[in-house]
Amino acid sequence: xxxxxxxxxxxxxxxxxxxxxxxxxxxxxxxxxxxxxxxxxxxxxxxxxxxxxxxxxxxxxxxxxxxxxxxxxxxxxxxxxxxxxxxxxxxxxxxxxxxxxxxxxxxxxxxxxxxxxxxxxxxxxxxxxxxxxxxxxxxxxxxxxxxxxxxxxxxxxxxxxxxxxxxxxxxxxxxxxxxxxxxxxxxxxxxxxxxxxxxxxxxxxxxxxxxxxxxxxxxxxxxxxxxxxxxxxxxxxxxxxxxxxxxxxxxxxxxxxxxxxxxxxxxxxxxxxxxxxxxxxxxxxxxxxxxxxxxxxxxxxxxxxxxxxxxxxxxxxxxxxxxxxxxxxxx
Numbered sequence: 367x368x369x370x371x372x373x374x375x376x377x378x379x380x381x382x383x384x385x386x387x388x389x390x391x392x393x394x395x396x397x398x399x400x401x402x403x404x405x406x407x408x409x410x411x412x413x414x415x416x417x418x419x420x421x422x423x424x425x426x427x428x429x430x431x432x433x434x435x436x437x438x439x440x441x442x443x444x445x446x447x448x449x450x451x452x453x454x455x456x457x458x459x460x461x462x463x464x465x466x467x468x469x470x471x472x473x474x475x476x477x478x479x480x481x482x483x484x485x486x487x488x489x490x491x492x493x494x495x496x497x498x499x500x501x502x503x504x505x506x507x508x509x510x511x512x513x514x515x516x517x518x519x520x521x522x523x524x525x526x527x528x529x530x531x532x533x534x535x536x537x538x539x540x541x542x543x544x545x546x547x548x549x550x551x552x553x554x555x556x557x558x559x560x561x562x563x564x565x566x567x568x569x570x571x572x573x574x575x576x577x578x579x580x581x582x583x584x585x586x587x588x589x590x591x592x593x594x595x596x597x598x599x600x601x602x603x604x605x606x607x608x609x610x611x612x613x614x615x616x617x618x619x620x621x622x623x624x625x626x627x628x629x630x631x632x633x634x635x636x637x638x639x640x641x642x643x644x645x646x647x648x649x650x651x652x653x654x655x656x657x658x659x660x661x662x663x664x665x666x667x668x669x670x671x672x673x674x675x676x677x678x679x680x681x682x683x684x685x686x687x688x689x690x691x692x693x694x695x696x697x
Contacts, residue, residue: 375513397561408665409566412438412681414559415607415659417680417688418680421445422423423562426681435561436475439571442473443493443501447573450529457490458529459575461536461581462541467527468552470574470589472497472507476599480506482589484515488556493573495522496589507589539579556588558595558605570595570603575612577610586610592620601627602663604635608656608671612649616642622660634658640670640694657691670694 410429410449412422425442429435447456447469454460461467471492472482480502484507486492495517499508508516518524528536556574572595574588587593587610594610596619597603605621606613613619618639625635636658644651657671659678669678669691676691 388690395604407566407663408560408682409508409562410435410438411562411661411667412559412679412686413440413561413659413661413667413669415557415605415657415676415678417677417679418442418446418557418559419686419688420449420697421557421687422679422681424561425449426686427561429561431683433566435569435631436561438471438561439559439569440493440497441573442559442561442601443573444491444559452551452645453535453575453578455573456492456590457525457527458532459509459527460532460578462576462580462584464582465528465533465536466582467532467575469527470576470585471528471572472591472595473497473500473569474590474591474595474597475500475602476597478597478599480591481681482507482591483511483517484510484585485549485580485591486513486517487584488527489514489517489522489579490525490527491522492517495520496571503626506591515553525540533581536579543579554622556594556607557608558588558659560597560603560605560659562661562665567601567632568597568599568663570597572605575601586616587613590614590619596623597621598623598627600663602632604632604639604655604658604660607676608657609654612643612651612654615646616657618642618658622658626660626662631668632662632666634669636660636668636670637692637694639670642671642696652675652695659691 412425421442425438428438428550437660450458461634468485469492470484473496476479481496558572560570572588595605657676659669661667
């Protein structure tokens with residue numbers, strides 16, 4: 367079969383083919399096939415969940431100086447962890463039912479290495495602790511007091527993460543003590559970030575204070591590899607936000623990367639991952655939100671959510687803008 371006929375009959379859309387040492391993406395447009403190689407891939411690039419321009423700007427600044435994608439996502443997430451007004455990440459995060467702020471985070475580099483911490487109290491920059499777990503220990507995940515002790519041993523300082531504003535919100539909640547996840551409240555509960563550096567390497571990070579007023583000890587998808595975040599440097603990366611229980615049940619970020627491996631674009635992969643949630647029987651998806659973002663090796667990106675008003679910040683071609691995501695529930 368002639369090469370042209372093979373490409374056309376295969377109806378390739380975003381399929382990655384290795385030619386020598388170069389990654390080639392073939393995309394059919396009309397009667398012609400457009401080939402994207404590593405030489406004209408979009409880089410550097412940063413994408414993050416929600417309206418997080420300052421975090422993305424910090425990550426972009428690292429990349430503009432020639433830094434790695436790993437350094438970029440760590441520095442970007444640290445911005446939100448220090449943002450006390452956000453009430454969803456780091457210091458000032460809304461507490462669990464007992465009034466304790468507990469943080470989760472994970473980070474993954476282009477080599478497939480991963481580090482995470484869960485249920486950490488008294489340490490603000492848990493994304494950096496997660497990186498230390500990845501680089502300084504034989505483990506990939508530390509929890510609770512052990513993670514806190516490890517952080518202190520690495521030079522992190524203990525501090526009270528419950529701000530006055532979050533304390534007042536918790537005290538108000540205790541009057542009725544109703545647990546009802548609210549769609550899109552406070553930009554929900556997470557910042558997930560993906561970056562591609564000048565060398566085309568991809569890394570990702572995810573940090574959160576979890577659902578407000580959760581049961582003590584609850585852990586969502588954000589620090590769990592394959593659910594809240596997954597990177598495969600040959601293919602791309604994905605990260606999630608929203609109700610973590612639903613992302614965990616479908617291993618959403620890993621699913622998206624695998625769908626891209628099979629030839630789907632980041633947008634198509636995000637849409638299918640949302641479909642895996644909403645099409646499950648007995649899932650009352652109208653009562654919760656999940657959103658995904660993804661990038662592939664060529665710098666193509668996608669975003670999709672169950673409900674309206676999920677957004678993402680994108681740094682591309684030296685511009686940092688917020689975009690509203692497409693969504694499933696248009697009824």
